[in-house]
Amino acid sequence: MSTLKRVHGYLAQFDSAAALYHAAEQVRDAGYQRWDVHRPFPIHGMDDAMGNPKSILPKLVFVGGITGTCVAFTLQTLTQTNFWSSIGLGFLQTLAETYPTVVQAKPTDIWTLPAFFPVMFELTILFSAFTTLFGLLGLMGLPRLNHPLFASQQFGKFSDDGFFVCIEARDPKFSQEETKSLLEKAGGKNIELVQDEL
Amino acid sequence: MEAKTISANPQASGTPRILEREPLVLHQRSYSWITNRICGIVENKQPLYWWFLFVPSVLLTGLMAFCFTYLISTGVGVWGQKQPVAWAWDITNFVFWIGIGHAGTLISAILFLTRQKWRTSVNRAAEAMTIFAVMCAGLFPAFHVGRVWMVWFLAPIPNANAIWQNFKSPLLWDVFAVSTYFSVSLVFWYLGLVPDLATLRDRCKPGLRKLLYGMFALGWRGANRHWSHYETAYMLLAALSTPLVLSVHSVVSFDFATSVVPGWHTTIFPPYFVAGAIFGGFAMVLTLMIPVSKIYGLGDLITPKHIDNMAKIILLTGTIVGYAYSMEFFVAYYSANAFELQTFQLRGLYGPSTWAYYFMFGFNVFAPQLFWYRPFRHNLWVVMFVCMCVNAGMWFERYVIIATTLERHLTPGSWRTYEATWVDKYTFLGTFGFFMMLFLLFLRFLPVIAIGEVKGVLPQSNPHHEDHGNEGIQEEDLMNYPDRHVPRDAAAA
Numbered sequence A: 001m002s003t004l005k006r007v008h009g010y011l012a013q014f015d016s017a018a019a020l021y022h023a024a025e026q027v028r029d030a031g032y033q034r035w036d037v038h039r040p041f042p043i044h045g046m047d048d049a050m051g052n053p054k055s056i057l058p059k060l061v062f063v064g065g066i067t068g069t070c071v072a073f074t075l076q077t078l079t080q081t082n083f084w085s086s087i088g089l090g091f092l093q094t095l096a097e098t099y100p101t102v103v104q105a106k107p108t109d110i111w112t113l114p115a116f117f118p119v120m121f122e123l124t125i126l127f128s129a130f131t132t133l134f135g136l137l138g139l140m141g142l143p144r145l146n147h148p149l150f151a152s153q154q155f156g157k158f159s160d161d162g163f164f165v166c167i168e169a170r171d172p173k174f175s176q177e178e179t180k181s182l183l184e185k186a187g188g189k190n191i192e193l194v195q196d197e198l
Numbered sequence B: 001m002e003a004k005t006i007s008a009n010p011q012a013s014g015t016p017r018i019l020e021r022e023p024l025v026l027h028q029r030s031y032s033w034i035t036n037r038i039c040g041i042v043e044n045k046q047p048l049y050w051w052f053l054f055v056p057s058v059l060l061t062g063l064m065a066f067c068f069t070y071l072i073s074t075g076v077g078v079w080g081q082k083q084p085v086a087w088a089w090d091i092t093n094f095v096f097w098i099g100i101g102h103a104g105t106l107i108s109a110i111l112f113l114t115r116q117k118w119r120t121s122v123n124r125a126a127e128a129m130t131i132f133a134v135m136c137a138g139l140f141p142a143f144h145v146g147r148v149w150m151v152w153f154l155a156p157i158p159n160a161n162a163i164w165q166n167f168k169s170p171l172l173w174d175v176f177a178v179s180t181y182f183s184v185s186l187v188f189w190y191l192g193l194v195p196d197l198a199t200l201r202d203r204c205k206p207g208l209r210k211l212l213y214g215m216f217a218l219g220w221r222g223a224n225r226h227w228s229h230y231e232t233a234y235m236l237l238a239a240l241s242t243p244l245v246l247s248v249h250s251v252v253s254f255d256f257a258t259s260v261v262p263g264w265h266t267t268i269f270p271p272y273f274v275a276g277a278i279f280g281g282f283a284m285v286l287t288l289m290i291p292v293s294k295i296y297g298l299g300d301l302i303t304p305k306h307i308d309n310m311a312k313i314i315l316l317t318g319t320i321v322g323y324a325y326s327m328e329f330f331v332a333y334y335s336a337n338a339f340e341l342q343t344f345q346l347r348g349l350y351g352p353s354t355w356a357y358y359f360m361f362g363f364n365v366f367a368p369q370l371f372w373y374r375p376f377r378h379n380l381w382v383v384m385f386v387c388m389c390v391n392a393g394m395w396f397e398r399y400v401i402i403a404t405t406l407e408r409h410l411t412p413g414s415w416r417t418y419e420a421t422w423v424d425k426y427t428f429l430g431t432f433g434f435f436m437m438l439f440l441l442f443l444r445f446l447p448v449i450a451i452g453e454v455k456g457v458l459p460q461s462n463p464h465h466e467d468h469g470n471e472g473i474q475e476e477d478l479m480n481y482p483d484r485h486v487p488r489d490a491a492a493a
Helices: A017-029 A046-050 A057-080 A090-095 A110-140 A154-159 A176-185 B031-043 B048-074 B089-100 B102-113 B117-121 B123-144 B148-154 B170-203 B208-217 B224-257 B269-295 B304-334 B338-350 B354-372 B380-407 B422-445 B451-456 B475-480 B488-492
Strands: A005-014 A035-038 A163-168 A189-197 B005-007 B017-019
Touching: A005 A017, A005 A154, A005 A176, A017 A035, A017 A046, A017 A163, A017 A176, A035 A046, A035 B224, A046 B224, A057 A110, A057 B224, A110 B170, A110 B224, A154 A163, A154 A189, A154 B170, A163 A176, A176 A189, B031 B170, B031 B422, B031 B451, B048 B123, B048 B269, B048 B422, B089 B102, B089 B123, B089 B224, B089 B269, B089 B380, B089 B422, B102 B117, B102 B123, B102 B170, B102 B224, B102 B269, B117 B123, B117 B304, B117 B451, B123 B148, B123 B170, B123 B269, B123 B422, B170 B208, B170 B224, B170 B451, B224 B269, B269 B304, B269 B354, B269 B380, B304 B338, B304 B354, B304 B380, B338 B354, B338 B380, B354 B380
Parallel strands: none
Antiparallel strands: A005 A163, A005 A189, A035 A163, B005 B017
């Protein structure tokens, strides 16, 4: 049995969404950096109460979407038109072994572009959606198989009706006494020192 | 339901009174009540009704599998298609199922962007229904290609002769639209499930169930770091899905509208198809959710207000569809195109399949008009009756558009009255079993209502709720509807 333990941080429970919101404001004003609130549903305005910046996800998704548009444009023009040859990049068509197939008497130059809009649109959405999914997972730091907080008995209530604040020990301002008294002052209950087994 | 009136300004009695909004969750249920009630469906034994539905569904799925096996082993000739009716039940069924799949994304995306909070009680089930309906839809074109083992020709990869797909064809647009729709709906549905899977994980005893729920919950801890990005992602997916859902049925309608067949070659098709899809989809949502709500005792979460709202959407879209039917007829007359006019005369007045046209018109346009009357929107039997009419009517709509148009093609010499074979009929019946089986398994293993989202719309979830007290105008209401909620005297002052 391993007996080595590392302090993960302090976990405190709060009664309601409003209590959690006000507690978050107090922890923010005390100058902590490494802390988070855990709750069963999103609470609007919590980012401000915690002093967090906005998510950068939209910027990632924009890049993902543009990539989708370009992929669809390239795929279709390369396989259906002479566009790449006409701008002096014919080697791309040789490389990919594609040649325009004439169907429905549609032109093989760039002016057949409107027929490509639906697929360009769909791939923009598809690439954006997958960028949203994987970007989100990256920003959340998930999936992960375990977390020190799951060692706490009371923490499981976060997904039911529990509201928690956890201040981590790696925060430069963390101290066993002051952090605990801050959480008490903010109205925290069942304050627990969560320890991670090494 | 009673609408409680409260005073806007408690000091001055006698000032105009305002109506409080109907609560989205009745009887002031607590967070843990919601968790227990919804997780209880998954954790307890299923009621007898579930088995009564599940066993026939599995048998019908077997029937579907048999029909497809017979089709593959014998050839597509076992279906009733003969020239000139090359598209018949299979494409009708495809458009029917894909249309049903539109309500889920509409509820999750468009109603999310328009801040319709009532969507939270129905969005999960509607999204699940979307995914299952699209799965049913996808089967038909896949088998319609004839040699189903060649279906990979649809994917954007060159075949053995280095020939690429024809990207200028609406049929290929359809492949892209439907597969994108399925993928994005799946991502949307799964992301919505993650916090609720964490709830199920935290309630399980250690074991296989906990392991599986835990794996799919990805280690969700409800942290602000999670929720903050998650809400942004949800918003982005809603914003992406809104044009997507409108595009999918538009692209489906291009399969017809870009052809030169009289009766198909009309510009009204994209909006007409989209309205019809939303119409049919909402009818199917109600068809499923009313029994679910009754069997599992979810009446406090799926309230008369929810059903009333969906009935109004059915009324609106049904009327749009009725307008489209009439406008098609008018344009056929006004175009002075003999072929177009004759197509519609044969379709609605004296063709061989006018019965289908009358079913379509009666079920889709007249039946929903009952919803103008409020007590009908609150009587579940009437609502179920209208929804059943719409479910049937929307199938007839696609049949009318597809099969009856082709029955009377340009040259009278090639006219032929279409007759479906038993394989057509049993395959379609089988997909209903497949759809129901998937939906019942969803009820059995996953939370049918979005637990986290319903909790988020309770009044006590607003962090400023207690600051204002329980009575009086909420800050949020003032922002949304200034002129509706502030008494005139106060607004003037």
